[in-house]
Amino acid sequence: MATERPHLAVIGAGPAGLAASLAAAAHGVRVTLIDSAAGAGGQFYRRPPAGLGARHPEALHHGWRTWRRLGDALAARVEAGTIRHLADHHVWCVEPVERVEPVELVVHALLGPLQEEPVTVCADAVLLATGGYEKVLPFPGWTLPGVVTAGGAQAMLKGGLVVPGQRAVVAGTGPLLLPVATGLAAAGVEVAALVESADPKAFLRRPLALAAQPGKVAEGVRYGAQLLRHHVKLLPRHTVVAAHGEQRLDAVTVAALDTHGRVGPGTERRIACDTLAVGHGMLAHIDLAESLGCRIDGLNVAVDEEQRTDVPGVWAAGETTGIGGAALSLAEGHIAGRSAAARLTGTRPDPHTWARAARSRRRAREFFAALDTVYAPPAHWTEQVTDDTVVCRCEEVTAGAVRNAADELGAGDVRTVKLLTRAGMGWCQGRMCEPAVAGLTGCEQTPARRLLARPVPLGVLARAGDPEND
Template identity: 35%
Template sequence: MSADLIVLGAGPAGANAAIAAADAGLKVILFEQQPAAGGQVWRAPLPGLDTTLPASPERTSGDGLRARLKASRVDARFGRTLWSVGQRFRVDAVGPDGNESVEAPRLIAATGAHERVVPFPGWTLPGVIGLAAATVLLKAQGGVPGTRIVVAGCGPLLAVVAAGILKSGGSVAAVVDLSGPGDWLKALPAMATQPALVARGAGWALKIGAARVPMLFRHAIRTAEGSEELQRVRIAPVDAQGAFITGPERVIDADTVCVGHGLVPGGEVPRLLRATQTFDRRRGGFVPVLDAVGRTSLNGLYACGDGAGIRGALVAEQAGRLAGLAAAHDAGALSETAFATASGAARAAIAKARPFSDAMAGMMALRPAQVASIPADTVVCRCEDVTRAEIDAAHADGACDLNQLKQFTRCGMGPCQGRFCGDVAGELLALKVGSREAAGAFTARPPLRPVALADLMGAFDYSDIPIPAPAPL
């Protein structure tokens, strides 16, 4: 099949990009792995729970987006696992009816982000989950991840998850924040540019305070302990860079830890297509170089949302609209004047949201000293059980970038394809080679997501296999 534009991802960025382009007259096909639009931040509840879960601003925003998408001319295809993007923007995805292939002269990558967890001893124990995973459980399923829960890490998700657990009837044993009160006060002027979000954050803080949950600022988890599952966590103080310092440690009994240290852009598609990249620590790592409206260095390829750099939902939805309008303009569906008029509101909204976005992204940026504190015997790559000591040894043996590290250790070769270890492994290697740019990133290659061979092959009988005629003697 063919289209004027393919959009990958139906979060705030991708869905708005698809709607804007379709409204301008383009034939748009949208691929999304989840069963409904909304992405992580505006995730839809599971069927049957949509009338039982409490209302929230995120739910309202998500419902509005899903309604606008349904009313649009976009060919939205949910439940599709994207596994390959090739030249001329041929997209291959596995869906309910097997493999699908679509081509278009233009493609918008709005593939979102995934969470980062800086490893610590015991982080692979059952009972340790990510902050983003906890939000999925709370938003989509209305469940609480455990009985006695420690919420740890950095950034605004700490308050989101802790307040969500309390709202759902759970118990939070402590909130452990890498940042200090001064860091939050320093960010306050930028945050004040979005009073509605500040008010929402204040509501979360009041809920946490009313429950008398201990707030441990400038602390981090030193170890998670238990024989076969999590039983307790050991908390220790850290400095402003995230390194452990001398000070009293606390041991907290818990059956669950929700932990996260920011987000990493899911920029595999621009990287696979060899679009120019740059390293931006505040934006989460390696991101595609974009112009003011979302164009990459590759003609016809656009990127927006957190997959193009961590900026949050406020910027993502407007950047998506801007990229969709740019694709329509480049396709000849919008004149220069019409494009300037239609894109003005999105540009203004992005400029207004930028201070808040930058402040929150800075709170979630990876702290190199925290990575340097990872003990030698701690697993970094969960899929292949590669430890920090093995990564250091690989560099001593001559591995100078991430792809050489992969060859030496198999780090990044598991089912996650390096999504959850690549960022930290690259930071560990950067400590040896001097910079993250020198350490590089894993080369993106198909399959972008694990897919079953049976799904690609479909159902067939032996008699369906074409057998060529014998060659003449």
Template identity: 40%
Template sequence: MTDETDLIVVGGGPAGVEAALAASERGLSVRLVDEAPQAGGQVYRAPPRAFGAKSQQKADRLGVALRDRLCASTVQTHFDHIVWSVSPGYRIDALGPNGAVSWRARAVIAATGAQERVVPFPGWTLPGVTGLAGATIMLKSQGMLPGGLTLVAGQGPLLLAVAMGILKAGGKLAAVVDLASQAEWLADWPAIASRPDLAWRGLSWQMALRRAGVPMLYRHAIREAEAKGDQLLVTLGPVDAGGAPIAGPEREFLVDAVTVGNGLTAATDITRLLRAGHRFEALRGGWVPERDEDFRTTLSGLYVAGDGAGIAGAAAAAIDGRLAALAVAHDLGRLSDETYQRLTMPLRRKARKAKRFGTAMAKLMALRPAQVAAIAAGTIVCRCEDVTRGEICAAVREGARGVNQVKAWTRCGMGPCQGRICGDIIGQLVTGTGNARVEAGYFTGRTPFRPLPLDELAPPIAYGDLQLPPPAPL
């Protein structure tokens, strides 16, 4: 037997919290489920409660305000709960501190955010190499530095954010290595200037890094990383506008840690599992759910909001969350057409403005096919199953015509991450070996979304209690 509610929101970031709040304000019964201990998502991640009140007070004021509003609402919150399955009829299965739980809902908003992308290079699986998002969690949630001396590399705004986080925490930076050029940062200046607060913050970060004497290497990327005792020897080199290595002087850095990231992709576990329609949008993070202007997917009762519907940034995600919740309230008969239009019109105007800035950042984070094409044949792409680029491309040459067939032939994407880390890269490799990106497709959604202890999902049972079927006749 499962509890039933009007709306379940999966994801406790800006989009999810605003969706839950807006829906509860319209009189809907709402559950908000997230695997983190507190609301905020990645951008407003809260420090652990065990760190004390002083640490909580130092957290981002926007995140604190978000959590305070949620606490004062009627939303039923379920933190520390891992959603591992969403079934037709909108049954949500989760695993929490007290074991397995299930709920049913009339509607679901998937506000699952984004996941980071790392374009593989030789040595990216070594200890001491982490993603930019992973480094953010270490800094925000645990107050830990990636290492004593860290090299930060990749592309997009998270690059500077992590570098400044390390600097503020007392760490040392060997260099900041940006795949983009300075001209690319300025190319969409009108859109960036639409958020003068964020534009100024980015400029101030760059000035602070330069004052600290941190080398800023534009249009460069990591060629390889090699273990040298307890440290990493990292080789850098110039790249062209597509991200492919070009001739030019290489530089070496001996560091304690490397943190690297090449943008974000939409987290689409739920929509892929339920077989909602998806389309490929390179500038929004790859494969994203199809949705109408009211955030409805191709499945009745399933809505998406935030970066899980396409990368656009935290400000746009928060507004989209409220819009999606109002659409749910309208569809469930809690809002008239006239009231719905009156409430959503100003929000849509704000969303368009917020997305100007978010789209400019998304362009900087977009995958560069030439960088993927330059991955060496012996480089591991699927780190869960140790599948190399050469093995993936060999499968395509031998007849595999999509990522799911490559998965069946090579086991790439079958590990604990279920292709979240490698799926986007594998799709581009399949595309670059002679298939259109749409034909390459995306990994089919499977349950469980995350690895789970089976003894938590099934009650203990003695062998003698098993109900065995009768033997088949000879």
């Protein structure tokens, strides 16, 4: 079905998408906000549905006041008709149609949980705020029931008021581990250990970045106090080397890391648990940007000071331009929305408001650049991955097969490994296993250049090419 053509289509209703939509709408632009979730907010502002009757949903958030402000503003804009919110819409492609100047952009989405009903949104400009997803590196036993991603455990708690088990270990690296561990502990889970491969002392060598973000420092102190209150054992410079169990997880083995990122001999310890929440950072969702031909810088969408990509009519903001947390996403979204509104209406943004948002963006970027140097997976994590460890879960490809493709068959890049082993050919199209394949083979992880952002029924593809459906 075709919908009324808006001036700006914003894809993603997390912090960046919300800020962009509100900023653009406030400056005379009609906005269609498109998101795959049933409600706005993204992962950061995920909330339980009203039917669960949560009496204090704010207890699961440290940014609840910001969410209330954004949520109320969105509701007011939707009621006024200046923003149209399309929830449960899964965007699979954005294509430019060069009919007249300026270029028209067509957003293709699938509606509903079964993702079978096609929806088309035409816009003068598109803003990509598609967020990021977790990076999880394999280890023996990581496919056992009871092993979940750190973000998955948080989503269960925030969105469903359920916990994944009774006794948990939270492990990996990155700032996400702190709210996951404290959230599970506050919900009644016995968190046996928080296993962090980074060294917290490394933060002390970056005083300028810390001084520029006192709020983040205070937030970290609060998390530390909560860990102490719930008697969570912190194991810095440690890593999970194996998960154990027959039908499901019943224990994990952790070990200390030396200064080179290798497991120290004789430092292994076994911890009984029924849940392992593990994550090794985040990666940007860049599929739509890739299909549009936007320039990619490393594994992030490249943008200018106005959050514009190098494709006319396309802006990007939030985690898709680089992982940096909610505060950075809000700043980038506001800048992108103001920029898009100015370009579409031929006006100029207020310089004082623009400068304030740009200053917030710069400080947040500097802070997270410092975090990136601290939070990194162990340098030699591949040494703990046995040849029989499954790397690609979709196609059940083992680490041994991946290594053989490089060592014996001469594969020199991730794509060739994929062709030789089928690693990355499954449902997730390599989003989960690609970092592991790159690490095991020593190949550079490069953008995949996927034509479609998600699986699409053939019938939908056929109808998308029919002029009568444009």
